Amino acid sequence: MNIISLSIDNIRKITALYMEPTGSAVIVGGKNGAGKSTTLDSIMFALGGQKAVTGNPIQDGEDEGKVTLDLGKYKIIRTFKRKEGGGCTSSLKVENEDGATFTGAQKFLDEICGPISFDPLAYIDLAPKKQLEILQELVGLNFEESDALRLATFEKRTQVNREVKNLTARISKMVTHDAPDKEVSVTALMEELKIAESNNTDKEAAANALEACKQSEVECAERISELTEELEQEKHRIKMLSGKYLKAETAYNSMEEIPTDSIKIKINESGEVNRKVRENLERAEAVKEVRHQTKVADTLTTEIHQIDADKDAKIKAARLPVEGLSFGECGVIYKGMPLEDICSGDQTRISTAMGLAMNPTLKVMLIRGGSLLDSDNLKMIDEMAKEADAQIWIERVGAGEEVEFLLEEGELQDGK
Numbered sequence: 001m002n003i004i005s006l007s008i009d010n011i012r013k014i015t016a017l018y019m020e021p022t023g024s025a026v027i028v029g030g031k032n033g034a035g036k037s038t039t040l041d042s043i044m045f046a047l048g049g050q051k052a053v054t055g056n057p058i059q060d061g062e063d064e065g066k067v068t069l070d071l072g073k074y075k076i077i078r079t080f081k082r083k084e085g086g087g088c089t090s091s092l093k094v095e096n097e098d099g100a101t102f103t104g105a106q107k108f109l110d111e112i113c114g115p116i117s118f119d120p121l122a123y124i125d126l127a128p129k130k131q132l133e134i135l136q137e138l139v140g141l142n143f144e145e146s147d148a149l150r151l152a153t154f155e156k157r158t159q160v161n162r163e164v165k166n167l168t169a170r171i172s173k174m175v176t177h178d179a180p181d182k183e184v185s186v187t188a189l190m191e192e193l194k195i196a197e198s199n200n201t202d203k204e205a206a207a208n209a210l211e212a213c214k215q216s217e218v219e220c221a222e223r224i225s226e227l228t229e230e231l232e233q234e235k236h237r238i239k240m241l242s243g244k245y246l247k248a249e250t251a252y253n254s255m256e257e258i259p260t261d262s263i264k265i266k267i268n269e270s271g272e273v274n275r276k277v278r279e280n281l282e283r284a285e286a287v288k289e290v291r292h293q294t295k296v297a298d299t300l301t302t303e304i305h306q307i308d309a310d311k312d313a314k315i316k317a318a319r320l321p322v323e324g325l326s327f328g329e330c331g332v333i334y335k336g337m338p339l340e341d342i343c344s345g346d347q348t349r350i351s352t353a354m355g356l357a358m359n360p361t362l363k364v365m366l367i368r369g370g371s372l373l374d375s376d377n378l379k380m381i382d383e384m385a386k387e388a389d390a391q392i393w394i395e396r397v398g399a400g401e402e403v404e405f406l407l408e409e410g411e412l413q414d415g416k
Helices: 036-052 105-113 128-139 144-173 186-226 228-254 261-317 344-357 375-387
Strands: 005-011 014-019 025-030 064-070 074-082 088-096 325-327 332-334 364-367 391-397 405-408
Touching (some): 036 064, 036 088, 128 332, 128 344
Parallel strands (some): 364 391
Antiparallel strands (some): 064 074, 325 332
8 A cells, every 4th residue: 555646735845735656666856945855754744643743844824734645545634733822733534435534543544554754774774783673573573582591601601611711721730740649647647756756765765774784784793703792682683683684685676676767758748748639639620620611611502502593493484574684693684794784785675675564554665865875776676666566755856867756945846
């Protein structure tokens, strides 16, 4: 459904104007200030109503202005009346082919128009995030939750990989020692040394006792000849000393001296040995943690791939306006490239296709920057409009052959 005729009365620079467009691309030309913008504005006013109006649409010196659109099945009449003290009010009448009027006329227009104010060429100038939102809304897809999940998973994997990298760097600086599996117990070694020293002290005492006994025996033997009168007593004493000697000798012979040098060496070396043991344990733990974190990172990578696969499947199933369009992390992409990086021809084609897709019933769009379009882009827009059975009104400075309606001072020029 397109505009069959447009009638404008007392709207801004236009006093009276009537147009019956014939082409799919309706080019309104003329010099600056000729009334081109007013023509496109009038279409907006008729369909969008008061919310689409900026400033006062009524021509200076007039109390009333009107825009009439004939859509074939429906006729739309929007009337503006000046209010005392400034501003204006608007009224709307929508008639069907039989002349019957609609109740809730603006709601009806909103339903058939869609985003009529959408300028297709303005789409390419939107922020990437806004472009993405519009496309997602158009095809009924919203990846906000999956994108958030992907981002969180990606950041988590980044953190895990960072930890793996740090641990791997630490491991590369660690050395593996030839050391026991457990730290040496200094306390046990000290106890072993204490026992050995006590034993050796006892053995030394036994040796001293043995030597003392020997000396006493010698002295007694010498005194026998000198102390005959004390012979019996000395004999008895000799017997006693002999018994003590035998016991001391037996005790002495039963003892072995325990070397202490090796124990002292172990105690001195225990600090270095234990350091090596701790470093080995620390390295083994780091290697274990790297293996664990690597598995975690691999799992997160699998989750990211699954999220991407689910997203790709939904995109493939969606009916996108242009083949090759897709959803990137930060915006819309075309054949793998952001829209801002593709050629101007592709930008124009994508923007126009978006506009056509967003106006499924009343396929009318307004392009205000038509002077920036070259002949190839104009031709492409015309072909796309024909294929979609749409109507694209284009405001363009100049009076070239492509212009269907040429305006001057708010009036339609003959021959155009």
